[in-house]
Amino acid sequence: MARPRDARWAGALGILGEVRRTPGVTRAEAARRLGLGSGSATEITARLRGLDLLDEIPAPVVGRGRPTTRLRPSPRGPLVAVVEVRYEDWRCAISEIDGRPVTVAARRHGRGGGEQIVPPIAEVLSGLRSRYGRRLRAVSVAVAGAVRHGRLVQAAPLEWGPTDLSGMVPDDALPLLIGNDATLAGLAEARGGAGVRAGTVLHLTVEVGLGGVLVVGGVPVVGAGGAGGEYGHMPFGDRSVRCLCGARGCWDNDVDGRALARHLGAPPPEDPRAFAYEVLQRAAAANAAGQGEGNAEADAVRRVARALASGIAGLVNAHDPDVVTLGGVAPLIRAAAEEEFDAAYLDGLMAFRRADPIPLRAVALGDEGALIGAAAAGLDLVLSESGLNDWAADLEA
Amino acid sequence: MARPRDARWAGALGILGEVRRTPGVTRAEAARRLGLGSGSATEITARLRGLDLLDEIPAPVVGRGRPTTRLRPSPRGPLVAVVEVRYEDWRCAISEIDGRPVTVAARRHGRGGGEQIVPPIAEVLSGLRSRYGRRLRAVSVAVAGAVRHGRLVQAAPLEWGPTDLSGMVPDDALPLLIGNDATLAGLAEARGGAGVRAGTVLHLTVEVGLGGVLVVGGVPVVGAGGAGGEYGHMPFGDRSVRCLCGARGCWDNDVDGRALARHLGAPPPEDPRAFAYEVLQRAAAANAAGQGEGNAEADAVRRVARALASGIAGLVNAHDPDVVTLGGVAPLIRAAAEEEFDAAYLDGLMAFRRADPIPLRAVALGDEGALIGAAAAGLDLVLSESGLNDWAADLEA
DNA sequence: CGCTTTATCCTCGATGATCGAGCATAAAGA
DNA sequence: TCTTTATGCTCGATCATCGAGGATAAAGCG
Numbered sequence: 001m002a003r004p005r006d007a008r009w010a011g012a013l014g015i016l017g018e019v020r021r022t023p024g025v026t027r028a029e030a031a032r033r034l035g036l037g038s039g040s041a042t043e044i045t046a047r048l049r050g051l052d053l054l055d056e057i058p059a060p061v062v063g064r065g066r067p068t069t070r071l072r073p074s075p076r077g078p079l080v081a082v083v084e085v086r087y088e089d090w091r092c093a094i095s096e097i098d099g100r101p102v103t104v105a106a107r108r109h110g111r112g113g114g115e116q117i118v119p120p121i122a123e124v125l126s127g128l129r130s131r132y133g134r135r136l137r138a139v140s141v142a143v144a145g146a147v148r149h150g151r152l153v154q155a156a157p158l159e160w161g162p163t164d165l166s167g168m169v170p171d172d173a174l175p176l177l178i179g180n181d182a183t184l185a186g187l188a189e190a191r192g193g194a195g196v197r198a199g200t201v202l203h204l205t206v207e208v209g210l211g212g213v214l215v216v217g218g219v220p221v222v223g224a225g226g227a228g229g230e231y232g233h234m235p236f237g238d239r240s241v242r243c244l245c246g247a248r249g250c251w252d253n254d255v256d257g258r259a260l261a262r263h264l265g266a267p268p269p270e271d272p273r274a275f276a277y278e279v280l281q282r283a284a285a286a287n288a289a290g291q292g293e294g295n296a297e298a299d300a301v302r303r304v305a306r307a308l309a310s311g312i313a314g315l316v317n318a319h320d321p322d323v324v325t326l327g328g329v330a331p332l333i334r335a336a337a338e339e340e341f342d343a344a345y346l347d348g349l350m351a352f353r354r355a356d357p358i359p360l361r362a363v364a365l366g367d368e369g370a371l372i373g374a375a376a377a378g379l380d381l382v383l384s385e386s387g388l389n390d391w392a393a394d395l396e397a
Numbered sequence: 398m399a400r401p402r403d404a405r406w407a408g409a410l411g412i413l414g415e416v417r418r419t420p421g422v423t424r425a426e427a428a429r430r431l432g433l434g435s436g437s438a439t440e441i442t443a444r445l446r447g448l449d450l451l452d453e454i455p456a457p458v459v460g461r462g463r464p465t466t467r468l469r470p471s472p473r474g475p476l477v478a479v480v481e482v483r484y485e486d487w488r489c490a491i492s493e494i495d496g497r498p499v500t501v502a503a504r505r506h507g508r509g510g511g512e513q514i515v516p517p518i519a520e521v522l523s524g525l526r527s528r529y530g531r532r533l534r535a536v537s538v539a540v541a542g543a544v545r546h547g548r549l550v551q552a553a554p555l556e557w558g559p560t561d562l563s564g565m566v567p568d569d570a571l572p573l574l575i576g577n578d579a580t581l582a583g584l585a586e587a588r589g590g591a592g593v594r595a596g597t598v599l600h601l602t603v604e605v606g607l608g609g610v611l612v613v614g615g616v617p618v619v620g621a622g623g624a625g626g627e628y629g630h631m632p633f634g635d636r637s638v639r640c641l642c643g644a645r646g647c648w649d650n651d652v653d654g655r656a657l658a659r660h661l662g663a664p665p666p667e668d669p670r671a672f673a674y675e676v677l678q679r680a681a682a683a684n685a686a687g688q689g690e691g692n693a694e695a696d697a698v699r700r701v702a703r704a705l706a707s708g709i710a711g712l713v714n715a716h717d718p719d720v721v722t723l724g725g726v727a728p729l730i731r732a733a734a735e736e737e738f739d740a741a742y743l744d745g746l747m748a749f750r751r752a753d754p755i756p757l758r759a760v761a762l763g764d765e766g767a768l769i770g771a772a773a774a775g776l777d778l779v780l781s782e783s784g785l786n787d788w789a790a791d792l793e794a
Numbered sequence: 795c796g797c798t799t800t801a802t803c804c805t806c807g808a809t810g811a812t813c814g815a816g817c818a819t820a821a822a823g824a
Numbered sequence: 825t826c827t828t829t830a831t832g833c834t835c836g837a838t839c840a841t842c843g844a845g846g847a848t849a850a851a852g853c854g
Binding site: 154198214221224229230246247248313314319320347 | 404623633636755
């Protein structure tokens with residue numbers, strides 16, 4: 001062979017990237033964005049068609065000029081299976097290379113050990129495997145817990161210990177990716193949600209506890225073992241409080257439904273997320289009615305809002321992102337105590353940042369973020385150089 | 398032209414990178430590491446010699462076989478001027494493409510406004526410019542303050558406000574890079590110091606306040622405006638304390654000489670770094686003599702050690718680095734209260750991390766880190782594709 | 795209905811970095 | 825001096841990309 005090792009897929013990766021970024025781009029537009037000549041575009045798309053990676057369909061004509069085609073995932077192209085494991089349920093989805101997962105199964109699960117969810121998910125994945133065969137290239141899991149070196153090491157709110165999820169995959173040759181749900185949601189928001197076109201995105205989600213991630217240039221900063229982004233376990237809170245995670249003073253404990261319950265003198269709620277929704281709704285209503293002052297729930301919300309906002313300010317000081325995206329109940333907390341929230345945010349910023357504070361935005365992908373992010377992570381693998389080499393080799397065989 | 402735009406310098410960048418990583422590598426070794434064939438190595442080194450980027454000198458013969466050559470910066474090659482501005486002094490250095498700065502001037506400065514240092518530095522740089530002409534390709538400045546969008550926006554401990562340093566460069570065409578000193582020291586440690594070969598390095602320095610940076614794959618994570626790494630301004634401390642930076646509860650105030658003085662009931666020290674050195678030395682001596690218990694200074698040091706270590710634990714939770722490198726007085730704080738420090742570190746970690754905690758290491762480059770890092774940042778620019786294109790164009794003209 | 799305009803696509807020869815085999819070179823060891 | 829070991833150089837081949845020129849397809853216009 002006599003090609004620069006990295007050049008074999010160079011152009012192809014560019015085109016595939018455009019298709020992922022903008023599903024349904026026209027071929028002409030993709031070539032323009034990449035600065036490709038028309039000759040290269042022809043060559044590359046022809047190759048990708050031949051590899052069953054892309055398909056071209058006539059594009060609706062807009063003005064004059066020769067009509068172009070839209071680039072779409074090939075109906076015989078690679079697929080990624082995606083799983084999301086949340087506090088009370090899980091779902092499986094399948095995604096083509098445009099990164100839009102389609103749910104194929106969903107189920108609630110009890111509060112037993114983590115291993116109980118493995119068999120039913122394995123069954124679904126096994127079904128996908130026999131249905132799609134070699135088209136299925138990877139399994140990507142988003143899970144509500146701390147993940148390190150591809151293993152779920154801790155899921156305190158779920159009350160799961162270290163859990164082995166590797167039994168999910170029907171076939172040892174099928175790559176299994178496991179990521180934290182908030183991390184993957186942040187990835188999705190940064191690439192195609194509220195943080196799109198920003199170089200550095202800080203994503204934070206409040207569900208049960210707080211998770212998040214810093215995404216730089218579309219790549220999540222997850223550290224050596226992939227466990228980065230556990231911002232909920234920074235000691236922004238009261239050091240005398242021991243967190244379920246084992247550390248002290250974790251921010252986690254000051255910003256969610258459990259914190260609201262504590263401030264209200266209520267027992268720890270069974271479902272902190274639902275509890276938070278209810279309290280936030282009532283607090284927002286009270287505020288809207290001008291009865292927020294002295295209202296216990298509104299007070300609790302304000303307290304949580306201050307804890308959340310001042311921590312965010314600290315993270316902004318430390319990371320200098322272009323934008324902060326807020327998911328889960330965080331946008332609701334802000335909305336239900338906007339004044340206190342924004343004041344605490346500004347107050348926590350270094351002085352030079354106050355003139356033009358980094359914007360805080362609610363997520364754009366809603367509850368689909370983690371699933372979309374998991375698909376993106378899976379596709380990063382499948383559409384990498386080595387992934388494409390494997391795909392091409394499989395086609396030949 | 399008919400070359401893949403990125404391929405023109407591809408091989409050359411690899412070789413230059415090896416020379417930077419390992420000054421004095423042999424040509425054969427560099428080719429081996431890059432997986433280059435001997436033909437490519439010949440072609441590339443010949444081109445780099447022709448461009449006055451590299452020089453080859455005979456290598457001392459070790460065993461049998463045809464002797465190879467060492468790759469070195471060309472004596473007519475590009476240079477980067479480096480400036481470090483610290484609390485009480487500044488220095489200028491010059492670096493060839495191996496990234497080893499050689500100091501050419503140093504001076505103490507008073508505590509006036511920041512602008513006072515610009516003229517003398519400008520004079521030194523102007524001298525370098527006339528001496529080296531076009532060989533001087535960039536000026537890279539490490540400064541003890543918050544830097545954003547290439548401007549020094551805040552230097553609270555120096556008591557400088559926003560300061561325009563652009564007057565330093567003798568020629569508007571000469572690129573000026575400005576970076577935070579702790580960020581650049583972290584870059585240097587990650588690439589060639591205590592964090593070498595680690596994928597993700599968290600670097601933290603305690604001087605007056607605390608600075609640092611996360612370095613991922615040799616690239617510092619500095620956010621949108623380059624102001625990332627201001628870990629000293631995360632609210633790990635007492636929220637009732639207002640920091641000089643404008644925020645509240647900053648970690649900055651709990652970990653340095655000012656904190657030691659506060660705990661000792663002493664007035665804020667004129668030179669917090671020197672004060673810290675003295676207290677730490679006495680506390681270490683007291684501990685060594687078995688008189689650490691009840692000793693006021695040793696108690697103050699323990700308190701600072703706990704504040705430092707628990708904050709580090711929080712950052713480790715959030716970032717999951719391979720290694721934490723400690724600079725400035727941080728290693729001394731740890732040494733002077735090792736038990737408390739390590740206990741607080743472990744106590745602040747999430748439970749799953751305790752079995753195999755991320756190692757904390759003292760810096761390897763001592764006080765040269767910021768200078769070396771600034772040289773590295775400058776060379777990243779000079780030895781980029783566009784920088785090399787400019788250099789080649791200048792040679793032709 | 796045919797011509798013009800606009801936009802895109804395809805063909806084809808050129809380019810240039812890399813590759814790898816084969817040969818040349820230089821030192822150490824026998 | 826011959827062999828072994830390691831490296832450097834030459835040269836033809838490869839291949840993704842480039843860009844010019846021509847082909848193609850639709851809309852607009854008379």
